[in-house]
Amino acid sequence: MPIRAAITLGALTVAAVISLLAAAKSGSVDVSWADTWMALTANRADTAATVIWELRLPRAAAAFITGGLLALAGALMQVLLRNPLADPYVLGISGGASVGALTAMVLGLGAAVVSGGALAGALLSMVLVFGLAHGRGGWTPARLLLTGIVVASGWSAVISFLLALGPEHELRGMLFWLMGDLGHAGWPPWRGLVLVTGLAASFALARPLNLLARGELQARVLGVAVTPLRYALFGLASLLTAAAVTLAGSVGFVGLVVPHMLRLAIGSDHRLLLPGAVLLGGTLLNFADILARTLLAPQQLPVGVFSAVIGVPLFLFLLNRGPRGRE
Amino acid sequence: MTLLETRNLTVDIADVHICRALNLSVGRGERWALLGRNGVGKTTLLHAMAGLNRPVGGEVLVQDRPLARWGRRRLAQQLGLLPQDNQDPFPATVLETALMGRHPHVSPWRWEDEDDQRIALDALAELDLREMTHRDVGTLSGGERRRVAVATLLTQNPRVMLLDEPSNHLDVHHQIDVLERLDRHAADGAMILATHDVNLALRFCTHALLLFGDGESCHGPVETMLEREVLATLYRHPMQEARTEDGRRIFVPA
Numbered sequence: 264m265p266i267r268a269a270i271t272l273g274a275l276t277v278a279a280v281i282s283l284l285a286a287a288k289s290g291s292v293d294v295s296w297a298d299t300w301m302a303l304t305a306n307r308a309d310t311a312a313t314v315i316w317e318l319r320l321p322r323a324a325a326a327f328i329t330g331g332l333l334a335l336a337g338a339l340m341q342v343l344l345r346n347p348l349a350d351p352y353v354l355g356i357s358g359g360a361s362v363g364a365l366t367a368m369v370l371g372l373g374a375a376v377v378s379g380g381a382l383a384g385a386l387l388s389m390v391l392v393f394g395l396a397h398g399r400g401g402w403t404p405a406r407l408l409l410t411g412i413v414v415a416s417g418w419s420a421v422i423s424f425l426l427a428l429g430p431e432h433e434l435r436g437m438l439f440w441l442m443g444d445l446g447h448a449g450w451p452p453w454r455g456l457v458l459v460t461g462l463a464a465s466f467a468l469a470r471p472l473n474l475l476a477r478g479e480l481q482a483r484v485l486g487v488a489v490t491p492l493r494y495a496l497f498g499l500a501s502l503l504t505a506a507a508v509t510l511a512g513s514v515g516f517v518g519l520v521v522p523h524m525l526r527l528a529i530g531s532d533h534r535l536l537l538p539g540a541v542l543l544g545g546t547l548l549n550f551a552d553i554l555a556r557t558l559l560a561p562q563q564l565p566v567g568v569f570s571a572v573i574g575v576p577l578f579l580f581l582l583n584r585g586p587r588g589r590e
Numbered sequence: 591m592t593l594l595e596t597r598n599l600t601v602d603i604a605d606v607h608i609c610r611a612l613n614l615s616v617g618r619g620e621r622w623a624l625l626g627r628n629g630v631g632k633t634t635l636l637h638a639m640a641g642l643n644r645p646v647g648g649e650v651l652v653q654d655r656p657l658a659r660w661g662r663r664r665l666a667q668q669l670g671l672l673p674q675d676n677q678d679p680f681p682a683t684v685l686e687t688a689l690m691g692r693h694p695h696v697s698p699w700r701w702e703d704e705d706d707q708r709i710a711l712d713a714l715a716e717l718d719l720r721e722m723t724h725r726d727v728g729t730l731s732g733g734e735r736r737r738v739a740v741a742t743l744l745t746q747n748p749r750v751m752l753l754d755e756p757s758n759h760l761d762v763h764h765q766i767d768v769l770e771r772l773d774r775h776a777a778d779g780a781m782i783l784a785t786h787d788v789n790l791a792l793r794f795c796t797h798a799l800l801l802f803g804d805g806e807s808c809h810g811p812v813e814t815m816l817e818r819e820v821l822a823t824l825y826r827h828p829m830q831e832a833r834t835e836d837g838r839r840i841f842v843p844a
Contacts, residue, residue: 345679470698474690478677483642485746486666486694531680534701 268535271528275542279327282549286323287315289553291560325445325510326552326566327545328454330517332461332507334544337518338525338537339465339500342476343493344404350519351504354411358418359388360508364440365425368433377440378509385505388414393497402493443514443567445552457506462541465499468492469533476531516571517544520578527581547573591618591653593780594639594669594750598648600805603634607805611648614799614809616750616780621773623791623812624784626801627825632784633674635801636752639782640671652750666694670748674755676739678727685723687738688714691745713744716771718764732759740768749779756783757790769794788841792816800824816841 288299294311302312336351344353351357363384367377396402396410422441429437439446465472471492474482479489507514521544525536551569558564594616601608608631616622624632638645641657650657652669660668670691678687688710692702702710714720717737722730727738736759743751756772757765765787772781773794782799785791791798791812798815801807802824809815821829821841828844 341680345677347679467698470693470696473686474693476680477682477687477690478673480637480642480671480673481676481690483662484640484666484669484671484673485690486663488662526681530686531682532686 268529268532271525272535272539272542275539275546279542279546279549282546282553283320283323283327286326286549286553287319289557290314290319291557322445322552322556323549324455326549328458329445329507329511329514330521330544330546330548330570331458331541332454332503332510332544333514333518333548334521334540335458335461335465335537336500336503336507337544338522338533338540339472339496339503340518341522342472342533343496343500344408345476345478346404346408347523348519349408350515351500351507352513352515352518353408353415354392354501355388355415355418356385356501356504357508357513358415358422359384359386359391360505361441361513362418362421362425363387364509364512365422365429365437368437368440369425369429371430371433381509381512382505385501385508388418389501389505402490407497439565440512442565443512443570444565445511445555446563446565454506454510457503458541461499461503461506462537464495465537466534468495469537472496472533473531476533511566514548514567514570516567516574517548520574521547524578524581547577592616592651593618593653594782595651595654596639596648597651599638599645599650600647601631601635601638601643601645603631606631606803608635609801609807610805612807616782616797618780619777620780620797621776621795622780622782622809623795623798624782624801625786625788625791625798625824627803630801630803632801633754636671636754636782636784640669640752641665642671663694666746666748668748669750669752670743670746671752672739672743672754672756674758676727676735681726681728683724684714684719684727684730684738685710687727688741688745691742691747694746709747710741710745713741714738716744717741717768733761733764736760737764737768740772744771744775747775751776751779751781753781753783755785757785757787765790788816788821792839792841 287303288294288296292314298311299315301307302315333351340349340351340353341347360381363380364377367380392411392414396407426437471487474485474487475489475492483489521540522536525539525543529535529539548566548570551573552566554569555564555566592615596612596614599612600610626632634643637643639650641650652660652665689702689706692706692710696702696706711723714723717740719737719741727735730738740756751772753772756768760768769790795812797809798812799807799809800815818829818831829841830844832840832842834840
């Protein structure tokens with residue numbers, strides 16, 4: 264492993280831990296660093312410990328996992344479609360999930376049904392795109408991308424329809440859901456499991472991914488079975504996206520930009536890029552969520568707004584500094 | 591020993607017949623030139639030989655074993671292809687690109703070690719690229735990028751090399767230099783190169799396979815195949831033959 268990449272991954276791990284500590288400390292109830300530390304390490308039952316363990320840490324975990332899932336899905340999707348502009352939502356997964364979730368909201372059903380509706384919508388969209396793209400002519404990245412974009416446009420029409428139809432008191436919740444909001448995310452244990460298994464599975468595919476990124480022809484002549492790899496990528500990226508979307512709605516930006524940030528910083532080797540994306544995506548979204556719930560506290564803002572507020576300048580800085588190796 | 595063989599190979603692409611019942615046997619140390627007009631199917635035929643597309647009829651054998659019975663990874667240890675062009679949608683360094691050639695040799699759970707690095711660096715040095723190992727491939731010129739692709743193939747180190755217009759983008763010095771290196775590498779293996787440069791074929795190849803279009807083809811030793819009239823028919827253009835100062839035959843279009 265190149266030293267530079269090891270240092271970057273180490274720094275990202277440290278940043279991830281700091282983001283979790285900061286999330287435990289910040290919020291509308293003022294808790295000092297000392298009390299935060301005590302609450303985290305000692306087994307106490309005062310207000311600070313309750314707030315941290317029952318409110319802040321679950322939310323921080325949800326933010327971190329969502330960011331990690333999206334960044335990982337984005338990195339995989341960009342290779343699958345061989346398109347640097349691809350993000351986890353480009354194939355319509357989030358559109359399908361949004362339709363499912365908003366339908367549940369329009370009908371006035373509870374949070375569990377909203378989450379279930381989102382999952383059902385995401386899976387429906389996944390099957391739809393897979394089936395439609397897999398016509399007689401085979402499965403080229405261009406065809407898959409076009410199918411996904413068209414299906415996503417279809418979903419967004421349905422979303423507009425549902426918004427027009429939605430009862431007044433549900434509209435705010437629906438908009439927040441569309442912008443990406445962690446306000447209703449509970450403990451996210453199974454998504455954590457999805458993230459860990461997703462990372463392990465994609466890490467196992469990392470070297471073939473490096474070759475696929477250079478084109479199908481190059482990958483096949485160097486010994487990669489491209490078709491099964493593509494199916495695996497599609498399935499993995501879709502499931503990761505579905506898990507993220509059902510947790511926090513359509514949080515934008517993380518999935519598109521985090522993989523590029525890492526390519527600029529440590530290069531395109533997916534054995535480093537994929538774990539790095541999980542760490543950076545999680546950290547970024549965690550800081551974004553801290554801003555979302557403290558800036559106008561006690562009012563909570565949708566996290567999707569702040570992921571871009573942090574990400575855009577960071578990305579422009581890296582882009583401006585130039586990619587490595589271009590000296 | 592036969593390294594690559596086609597038996598009754600028939601290849602089509604979109605209603606165009608490329609070859610019909612082609613029986614070809616490429617032995618150790620043989621260098622084949624694949625010549626023909628634009629669109630006659632040179633690339634498609636090379637891809638069929640590499641098992642990248644399914645022929646209409648017949649089969650391709652590598653070391654006497656049909657392609658269908660080779661695993662993709664094992665095949666890549668024996669047979670390599672230099673694609674006509676390369677795409678790099680994501681940033682990567684020259685060294686990372688050359689190291690891709692080690693993929694079929696490095697077991698799935700291992701990282702490339704120092705030996706792999708050394709093989710890739712040697713290949714880069716051979717192609718005059720030692721100074722730019724850490725450059726991004728996106729910053730290279732067309733000719734430099736082409737040499738990186740050749741270095742990737744040398745790093746892969748297959749016995750049979752299928753080369754799709756290897757001299758594309760190269761200046762005359764590097765055309766000769768690259769072909770000499772490939773030629774040396776083919777001494778223990780074989781190479782088939784699709785090209786439009788008849789004189790390069792004359793200089794480096796032992797055999798020639800000519801595709802006339804509509805499924806017509808002929809092949810044989812290069813001295814007997816590359817004649818003025820044959821080439822005129824092949825390219826539908828009159829050709830002239832001349833001698834160089836050191837006595838080699840060359841052909842130029844009239």
